[in-house]
Amino acid sequence: MKIAITGKGGVGKTTFAAILSRLYAAEGYRVLAVDADPDANLALALGFPDEIISKIVPIAEMKELIAERTSTPTDSFSKIFKLNPQVDDIPDKYCTCCNGVNLLTMGTVESGGSGCVCPEHVLLKRLTSHLVLQNKDVVVMDMEAGIEHLGRGTAQGVNTFIVVVEPGARSLQTYHKIKKLASDIGIPKIYAVGNKIKNDLDKAYILENIDPEACLGFISYNVDVVNSDRPDQSPFMNSKIVEEVKAIKLCFDLEKR
Numbered sequence: 001m002k003i004a005i006t007g008k009g010g011v012g013k014t015t016f017a018a019i020l021s022r023l024y025a026a027e028g029y030r031v032l033a034v035d036a037d038p039d040a041n042l043a044l045a046l047g048f049p050d051e052i053i054s055k056i057v058p059i060a061e062m063k064e065l066i067a068e069r070t071s072t073p074t075d076s077f078s079k080i081f082k083l084n085p086q087v088d089d090i091p092d093k094y095c096t097c098c099n100g101v102n103l104l105t106m107g108t109v110e111s112g113g114s115g116c117v118c119p120e121h122v123l124l125k126r127l128t129s130h131l132v133l134q135n136k137d138v139v140v141m142d143m144e145a146g147i148e149h150l151g152r153g154t155a156q157g158v159n160t161f162i163v164v165v166e167p168g169a170r171s172l173q174t175y176h177k178i179k180k181l182a183s184d185i186g187i188p189k190i191y192a193v194g195n196k197i198k199n200d201l202d203k204a205y206i207l208e209n210i211d212p213e214a215c216l217g218f219i220s221y222n223v224d225v226v227n228s229d230r231p232d233q234s235p236f237m238n239s240k241i242v243e244e245v246k247a248i249k250l251c252f253d254l255e256k257r
């Protein structure tokens, strides 16, 4: 199963992706968590210690690897390069494992843009679409905020989108844009998780503005989660949010059965 966690900026994608990854790992799944959001720090949210985080090099910054796989020189990338670089060995060789979760950090393609075709981008795109899955494998991708990445095809090969929404009009607007784009790339149904919920009115507002059957559940606004966004902390240490994500995961697993 390859799940992309998407949504507007700051809604809680990284928090949710980290807890979901840890929950699948605790059940014995081989979990590959992919940090595809240049603004996120999925390693931190997963509870990786500082000494491990400081050694992580994003794939997009591995100039020699990109040059070797796309057959371009490292110093000045030529305009001619391989569009089908070998990527099958990359997850095993370059991911960092901690707390039962294998993490692959994609990084930023500086020269990006919606139509970007450069060696770095070609490698990342091929990598996400070729993450090979076996029976008990789950790939959880923490996506860049918004919808531009869908246009760039970063989510190729993903079979499920979970959109994190908060009770606000802009976040729900993003949900509808993602729904449309997902359907354009052949994903008929997307799911939603309501985050930062303060009361029943928040829940009702979300349910009125999305397809109610797409809603997997809600996560309460929790000030301890804000405080867990610090080194050597993780939202996974907060039992209340973990229980809420467990209930959401159960609903999702039943849907997918």
Ligand SMILES: Nc1ncnc2c1ncn2[C@@H]1O[C@H](COP(=O)(O)OP(=O)(O)OP(=O)(O)O)[C@@H](O)[C@H]1O
Binding pocket: 007, 008, 009, 010, 011, 012, 013, 014, 015, 016, 037, 039, 040, 144, 145, 195, 196, 197, 219, 220, 221, 222, 223, 225, 226, 227, 228, 229
């Ligand atoms: N349920 C919650 N209650 C309170 N704060 C939360 C909750 N979920 C997430 N947050 C806080 O909201 C902020 C944004 O969360 P997070 O980084 O997970 O969002 P994101 O969607 O990945 O953001 P970005 O788009 O910037 O990558 C963080 O400070 C996080 O601690």
